[in-house]
Structure formats: C-alpha cells, structure tokens
C-alpha cells in the first residue's frame with residue numbers, strides 16, 4: 001500500500017480498520033462453528049413465539065439489585081415465568097448452589113429446557129479485587145490487565161457466572177462523572193487497547209471452558225459524555241467525536257470477538273440509545289457486522305418513556321425491539337408486550353428470530369447446552385475463591401497501577417530505618433474503601449489496609465486518624481452524601497506530626513464516592529481533609545500524600561506545597577501491601593495517568609487531545625481562548641507519571657517508508673535505580689479536511705531499563721493510525737504535514753515531522 005495512491009483516490013476505507021462491512025442480518029447463523037448454527041436453527045424451529053420472547057427477557061435475581069428495584073410487583077411472577085420458559089437470563093444471582101437452583105428450574109421445569117445465561121457486573125475482580133479499572137489503566141500494561149480479567153473470570157465462573165457486564169469502554173473526559181472509575185480514561189487509542197485486553201482476559205481462547213465468561217462492551221453509545229458529568233444526563237455530540245472518539249473502542253471490541261454489547265441509558269442526539277435503530281441495527285449489526293447480542297441497560301427500555309420518546313411501555317418495547325436491542329434487562333417490556341406486538345404486525349417475527357439466534361448462539365458457545373451446570377461446582381468454588389494465585393496477580397496489578405505525581409528532592413522512597421514515621425488519615429486504617437466501587441460480589445473489610453501493609457513490611461509508625469472521610473452508612477445502594485465536618489481529632493494528628501520526621505497522609509475519596517450515580521461538583525478532598533492537610537503542613541512540611549480516589553481530583557494546593565504525592569486510586573484487595581512496597585522502594589512506580597487531572601473542576605471537560613481553537617494564544621491581550629482566573633493547563637497531564645529514576649529521550653527520527661511511517665527514539669535510564677517507562681507516541685495532522693486534535697496518542701511501549709542502560713524504541717504508523725473519520729463517517733487518510741511526537745507524557749515530548 002502506498003500513501004500517495006491512497007490519498008489520490010481519496011481513500012474511503014472502513015476496511016482499512018479491519019472492521020469489515022458484512023451485513024449480519026442473515027439466516028446462516030452467527031457462530032464460526034457451523035454445528036452450533038445448525039443446532040440453533042433446530043431449536044428455534046421448535047420454539048413458540050412466547051418462548052422466543054422469553055429468551056429476550058432478563059430478570060434480576062432476588063437480592064443484590066444493581067439498579068432501582070421494580071415497584072409494581074412484577075417480581076412475584078418470576079418463578080412462574082422461569083417455569084414457562086419466559087426467562088432467557090438472570091443477573092445478580094451468584095454462588096454455585098444458588099445458580100444451580102435457578103438453572104434447574106429453567107432446564108428441568110420448562111418445556112424446552114433451555115439453559116439461562118447468568119450475568120453479573122464483574123468489573124475489577126469478583127471476590128479477590130484488582131484496582132478499579134481506571135487505576136489498572138494507569139499501568140498501560142496490557143498483559144497485566146488481561147491477566148487481571150482472567151483472574152476475575154476464574155472466580156466469577158466458579159460462582160456460577162458465565163457473563164460479565166464488562167469492560168466499560170466509554171471514553172470520558174469529565175472527572176465529575178463518577179463512572180470514570182469503571183473505564184480506561186479519556187483516550188480512545190489507549191481505551192481500545194485496554195478494552196481488548198480485558199475482553200481477551202474474560203473470554204480466553206475457549207469460551208466453553210469453565211474458567212472463561214462472555215464479555216460485554218458497554219455502553220453503546222456516548223454514555224461517557226453525559227452533560228456536566230451528571231450521570232444519566234443528556235448526550236449531544238457531533239459526528240467527529242462519535243466516530244473518532246466514542247466508536248473506536250467498540251469497533252476494537254468487535255474485532256476481539258466480544259460476545260455481547262450493552263446499550264445505554266442516555267439519549268444520543270435526541271434519540272435514546274436503546275431505541276436507536278441507526279446505532280444498533282444499521283451500524284453495530286449492519287456495517288460493523290456484530291454477531292453477538294445486545295442487552296439493554298437496567299430499565300433503559302422503560303426509561304424511554306421518561307425521555308419523552310415512547311408513549312407507554314408497549315411502545316417502548318416496540319421501539320427497542322425494532323431498533324435491535326435483543327435482551328431487555330429489568331424493564332418487563334418484552335415479556336409483557338412483544339408477543340402482542342408481533343401479532344399486531346408492529347414487530348417482525350424475523351427480527352425476533354434474529355435476536356433469539358444471537359442469544360442462543362452465545363449460550364451454545366459457552367457450552368451451556370452441553371452442561372448447564374458446568375459453572376456450578378461447589379468444590380471448585382471453594383478452591384478458587386480468594387486463591388493465593390489471585391492475590392499475587394492483583395498485587396502485581398496494584399504495583400503497576402500506582403502513579404507518582406510529585407517527588408521533590410527525592411523524598412520518596414522512604415528509608416525503612418527512618419525512626420519517626422507518622423501516618424495520618426482515616427483511609428490509612430480502612431479495609432473497605434480501597435476496594436473501590438462496582439464490586440457486587442466482594443466482601444467488605446477484605447482489603448489490606450495501609451496500616452496493615454506497613455506492618456506486613458516491618459515498618460514502625462505511629463497513627464492518628466485526624467478526620468473521617470465521610471459519616472453515616474455507606475454502601476453500593478447508599479450514596480456517600482454526608483461529608484464529615486468533625487475536626488475534634490485534628491489536635492492529636494497535629495501533635496503527632498509535630499514530633500515526627502516524616503508524615504504519610506492517606507487522604508481521598510470514600511470507595512463509594514465514585515461509581516454509578518456518584519457524580520460530584522466538587523472534586524477536591526471530601527470533608528475536612530483539605531483543612532487537615534493544611535494544618536498538618538503548618539507543623540511539618542515533610543509530607544508524603546498518598547491519594548486514594550476513583551476519579552481525577554483537583555488539588556492545586558497540595559501540588560504547590562506537598563513535596564511528594566502518590567496516586568494510588570483504589571488498589572483493591574492488596575492495597576496496603578502495594579502502597580507499603582511503593583513508599584519504601586520495593587516497587588518503583590511506573591503508572592501514567594489515563595486521564596487529565598484538572599486544576600479546577602470548572603475546567604471539566606478537560607483532555608489532552610483537544611482542538612486548537614482559532615485563538616490558542618494571546619500574548620498580553622484578552623481576546624484569546626482562556627479563563628481570566630485560571631490557567632488553561634491541567635494540574636497533571638494525560639500520560640504523566642514520575643519514577644524513582646529518571647529517563648532521557650534523544651534522537652527522535654521519523655521517515656515515510658513505503659506505506660508506513662517509521663519512528664524511533666532512544667530512551668536512557670539516567671538515574672540510580674532500575675525503572676519502567678512508558679514511551680508515548682503522538683501525532684498531529686496539521687491541516688485536514690476536518691480539523692484534527694493538537695495531539696493524538698497512536699502508540700506506546702512499556703519497558704524496563706537498568707541504570708545507564710538505553711533502548712531504541714521503534715514504532716510504525718500505518719494508515720490506520722494516520723487516518724481519521726470524516727463527518728460522513730468515512731475513514732480517510734489525507735496528504736500533508738504531520739508532527740510526530742514521542743515522550744514521557746502528553747506534554748513533555750520531542751517533536752519532528754513528516755510529509756505524506
């Protein structure tokens with residue numbers, strides 16, 4: 001392939017991305033395995049309309065609701081519906097014994113005995129928890145992330161689960177949105193790679209194995225662009241953002257053979273995603289050739305009434321089914337109305353058949369027809385839950401997820417022989433918050449706390465709480481709204497700090513201050529923690545701030561005053577051990593931010609790959625794109641993260657070579673200890689038919705270097721990285737000048753250019 005010829009013919013090629021264009025609306029079946037397709041057809045031919053609709057119906061279990069519980073008493077009919085064969089799937093039923101009992105009803109008491117598929121939000125581990133997804137993403141380590149998803153799948157499958165509602169591949173640029181903790185951050189390139197790693201980890205090479213589960217790319221589409229970062233809010237985005245930012249992680253998920261896709265709660269440019277035919281039928285299943293099935297989000301079919309799109313539940317069912325939403329989660333819309341709608345000619349039975357084929361295919365591929373109880377072995381469950389190997393894997397993941405934000409005068413790592421170490425902050429003694437949000441199967445109080453981690457590593461310290469993060473009951477269904485205002489324990493903490501050599505302050509958000517339904521307008525330290533930090537600073541400036549949080553925080557004061565800051569997100573089960581190892585140099589931090597940290601919440605949405613505007617700079621004048629009371633710059637840019645060693649970048653080269661651009665740069669470890677670095681490649685298409693962002697990540701490599709060692713890092717840019725989607729949704733590569741940038745983060749880069 002030659003760039004020139006591509007450009008001359010005005011390349012329009014979705015095929016370049018390998019997403020294909022085959023229409024999947026066919027009767028030949030959806031599996032690569034012809035035998036499965038035949039079995040699906042045979043079964044389908046025996047099913048009544050009601051049984052087909054039943055496959056498209058998913059009910060919540062009888063506990064652990066992860067959405068608003070139904071109010072109209074529908075739940076009471078669930079057993080009867082199960083026996084009638086009107087339930088294709090359940091969510092939030094877990095435990096080998098519990099799943100077996102439910103499966104038995106479907107398999108042994110319904111007419112055709114079709115097994116159910118059991119779904120659960122296995123987001124960052126099941127019982128043994130890895131860091132929250134945003135934290136894992138900071139590792140930029142795709143193998144470790146894949147392994148982490150494997151561990152999650154192994155434990156979940158041992159508890160009867162065969163389908164996870166993960167990965168969330170929504171790109172988001174707004175730290176106010178609580179669900180940023182569940183994604184891979186703000187960048188579509190990194191987010192696509194991480195989404196694929198997670199899918200590969202969950203699904204493995206053999207979906208029918210008893211330690212793999214079907215994955216679900218969610219939420220299609222645009223959910224991460226909720227206005228003002230308020231969860232479930234309106235999404236209104238233009239074509240360029242849709243095609244270049246929001247869609248690519250879903251396309252990558254399809255390339256990785258993801259078995260299911262979840263649509264989303266939000267309205268997208270006026271049409272709810274669940275009732276959006278263009279999104280689901282035309283694009284996803286049509287142009288992109290998706291062969292799996294689409295699940296609605298919790299009650300999202302019913303919510304189309306509140307959106308002002310469907311007049312009543314019956315119309316909601318009609319709109320969703322016609323739009324290609326194959327399975328209804330907890331709206332009771334399909335089970336109540338779909339058969340009638342078919343009889344009335346408002347929904348085609350062929351479309352019902354299409355949905356059922358998709359659902360049955362995934363069930364066959366999971367091996368559920370061979371053995372519906374294959375995931376229900378209580379002895380296996382006992383052996384695998386909290387397995388030591390899983391702890392080792394999540395510890396490894398946690399170590400790789402830590403980001404060093406500041407380290408003036410090499411305060412870190414701390415010396416183990418240091419005598420007077422004070423530890424301050426309620427989160428240091430917390431065994432639940434570090435588990436983070438979105439952990440439906442996990443047990444409270446199972447994280448290694450920071451204090452325990454220090455003890456495990458024989459570190460002597462004295463502890464004072466200083467202040468709580470929040471007060472009152474908290475939990476998955478109970479929002480943390482009440483911030484603590486109690487300063488009665490400040491005095492003890494200040495006195496301790498005064499007589500200590502170094503103060504480790506563990507501050508941040510409660511584990512349930514991020515996640516679904518947890519948007520914030522203030523993204524500083526909750527409660528009186530900021531005040532506590534400033535009071536302690538007055539008596540001892542030698543502070544190491546250990547942050548625990550589920551989203552980027554705006555902490556300009558801390559950045560200006562505190563010498564060392566370590567971002568630890570919520571690191572999961574092994575939190576305290578990972579933090580102790582990092583504080584004392586047994587782990588050299590190598591994480592890089594997957595999301596920009598603002599100085600001020602009012603900068604949100606803030607992201608590195610923005611457009612330039614017509615007035616990017618202004619000299620001394622006022623008429624340029626800026627704030628009069630705050631810098632445009634972030635506090636910490638995307639891709640940023642320090643190390644206990646230092647890296648030097650030199651000799652950047654880029655040249656066009658046939659159909660690729662070859663890029664190389666030398667990276668040297670100029671410090672005193674070994675360390676890992678993530679070299680990041682960005683491009684800027686300087687003039688294009690649709691303006692391009694000032695910088696776009698198009699490659700990265702993570703590697704380790706011993707002191708004084710160097711490495712030649714090489715990248716190849718193909719048309720896939722150099723092109724973009726125009727406003728007709730066509731993929732194009734255009735001639736012209738490109739800046740090529742490589743560096744340690746999105747701001748600190750060497751720059752050269754090539755002409756295509």
Ligand code: NOJ
Nearest residue numbers: 066067121165218297298
């Ligand atoms: C609502 C969330 O938006 C979705 O991501 C989740 O999978 C479902 N609830 C099921 O818990």
